[in-house]
Amino acid sequence: MAEEAILGFLEKNDEIRDSGEFAAERGIEHNEIVNVIKSLHGFRYVDAQDIKRETWVLTDEGETYATVGSPEVQLFLAIPQEGISKEELQKKLDPSLFKIGCAQAAKNKWVEMGKQLISRKVQHVDDKVKDLLLQIQQGLNIGSDEIKALKVRKLIIPQTWKGYSLKRGPNYAPKRKKVVTDLTRDNFQSGEWKELEFKEYNYSAKGAPLEGGNLHPLLKVRAQLKQIFLCMGFEEMPTNNFVESSFWNLDALFQPQQHPARDSHDTFFLETPSTTKILPEDYVQRVKHVHESGGYGSRGYAYDWKREEANKNLLRTHTTAVSSRMLYQLAQKPFAPKKIFLYRSCIQK
Numbered sequence: 001m002a003e004e005a006i007l008g009f010l011e012k013n014d015e016i017r018d019s020g021e022f023a024a025e026r027g028i029e030h031n032e033i034v035n036v037i038k039s040l041h042g043f044r045y046v047d048a049q050d051i052k053r054e055t056w057v058l059t060d061e062g063e064t065y066a067t068v069g070s071p072e073v074q075l076f077l078a079i080p081q082e083g084i085s086k087e088e089l090q091k092k093l094d095p096s097l098f099k100i101g102c103a104q105a106a107k108n109k110w111v112e113m114g115k116q117l118i119s120r121k122v123q124h125v126d127d128k129v130k131d132l133l134l135q136i137q138q139g140l141n142i143g144s145d146e147i148k149a150l151k152v153r154k155l156i157i158p159q160t161w162k163g164y165s166l167k168r169g170p171n172y173a174p175k176r177k178k179v180v181t182d183l184t185r186d187n188f189q190s191g192e193w194k195e196l197e198f199k200e201y202n203y204s205a206k207g208a209p210l211e212g213g214n215l216h217p218l219l220k221v222r223a224q225l226k227q228i229f230l231c232m233g234f235e236e237m238p239t240n241n242f243v244e245s246s247f248w249n250l251d252a253l254f255q256p257q258q259h260p261a262r263d264s265h266d267t268f269f270l271e272t273p274s275t276t277k278i279l280p281e282d283y284v285q286r287v288k289h290v291h292e293s294g295g296y297g298s299r300g301y302a303y304d305w306k307r308e309e310a311n312k313n314l315l316r317t318h319t320t321a322v323s324s325r326m327l328y329q330l331a332q333k334p335f336a337p338k339k340i341f342l343y344r345s346c347i348q349k
Contacts (some may be wrong), residue, residue: 002028002036003176006166010046011174016166018051030163037164043179044171051163056136056147062155066137070129075101076110076120083119129155222343229341237322237342245276247310249321251287252328256301257309261317268315275311283328284310319343 005026009016016022019037023030041048058066068074078084078092090098105111112119132146136156150156179199180187187193215223226236250262261267284307286295294300316322319342330338 019163044169066133071101072104073127083117244316252324270313
């Protein structure tokens with residue numbers, strides 16, 4: 001509707017001088033007219049020039065005074081003919097309204113601010129402030145002095161109105177042509193492509209944003225389970241030690257040193273640093289004894305356990321190595337109940 005109105009008007013007239021007036025005359029929302037103008041200007045159906053006008057609108061305080069009257073008039077009407085004490089007058093009015101009303105009424109020489117009584121100095125007053133605010137509401141112009149006075153009292157604020165003036169553009173037509181975006185086989189075969197108007201390709205346009213970073217369903221479930229354990233008072237074991245010694249990863253879990261899982265095709269060993277520097281010697285000796293001779297109900301493996309194999313660093317092959325470290329650390333302290341949990345995951349495989 002708005003597009004037809006604009007193109008139809010320009011078919012018979014040279015220009016649209018003011019988009020705001022154009023919209024008001026036809027009962028169309030100005031925002032709708034603006035959106036159509038931007039589209040027509042982009043396709044060069046029209047040439048648009050910006051129009052800016054500064055208008056004044058009422059603040060919330062100004063809206064209130066335009067309805068119920070200015071503070072000075074409200075205060076004046078609250079004073080009886082015989083006068084009234086300051087205390088009694090304060091009871092009739094809101095504190096902020098009383099303060100503003102007293103200042104403005106005294107400035108206008110409407111009231112006498114005596115020590116005992118506040119009395120009228122005139123019998124009748126006109127609420128010029130309310131009248132000015134109503135004129136601004138109706139879109140009428142008022143004098144610069146009145147504008148300045150209302151602005152100082154923060155009853156009005158400036159508002160910039162933006163519109164357009166329009167003329168026919170180089171591609172003007174009474175009706176927008178359908179722009180084709182794709183060239184098809186049928187267009188070629190029928191020869192229709194000769195009459196078609198193609199949309200210009202925008203090389204600077206950004207493509208549609210790609211959706212990414214979504215959590216895997218299993219990770220969502222894991223996060224929920226983790227939160228459940230944490231709410232129950234459990235602590236999560238640290239799993240950020242991705243490089244581990246063969247001792248904690250394999251020997252402390254009593255995997256024999258000739259086990260196929262230690263072969264290079266199944267476990268990734270590090271060249272640098274190739275070996276660990278610190279291991280708890282007392283515990284190393286106990287693990288060595290179980291491997292060679294058994295213990296705690298085990299017969300052992302009956303072989304010569306080698307320390308150099310235990311020292312080799314590798315990429316941790318399972319998180320059970322974290323458990324072996326944690327259990328050893330807990331055993332070094334006086335016994336105390338501990339609630340801990342660990343996600344079993346394979347880092348290497």
